[in-house]
Amino acid sequence: MARYVAQVPLRWTDQDSYRHLNHARTVTLLEEARIELFFGAAGDAGITGFADGLLVAGLEVDYRRQIPYRSQPLRVTMWVHEVRAASFSIDYEMHDGPDETDPVAVGARTRMAIVDLDAQRPRRLTAPEREFLGRWADGEGA
Helix, strand or coil: CEEEEEEEEHHHHHEEECECCCCCHHHHHHHHHHHHHHHHHHHHHCCHHHCCCCCEEEEEEECCCCCCCCCCEEEEEEEEEECCCCEHHHHHHHHHHHHHHHCEEEEEHHHHHECCCCCCCEHHHHHCHHHHHHHHHHCCCC
16 A cells, blocks of 8 residues: 655644643644645646645544643654545544654544535536545555
């Protein structure tokens, strides 16, 4: 299974009063990794539809260990599954450091909806979008 890997910087302000990564900031770092994949990598591949309307329809976050502040980025791996006509899911593993050997500190999943923002309704995935998703699919429902 192919996984997209993003390195997201940890900022001093991402800490809470307990000196570890705040929940809201965790979700923001996952968003930054997702944007790198669906706006950056997809755009580089000539797929611009995700930037026109890709909304989070659901979110689950499971914490496995605390992440204290450090200057090294966090490694976020992502893969796609449950690809449907107008939606798909993304799974994430946020590692406690920049390397694949660093332990997974956070597991998460977002359900994503493809939306025509002008019409304010879901739209179907295009063939190129499905192909792009297939590059990062785990094989289940892809």
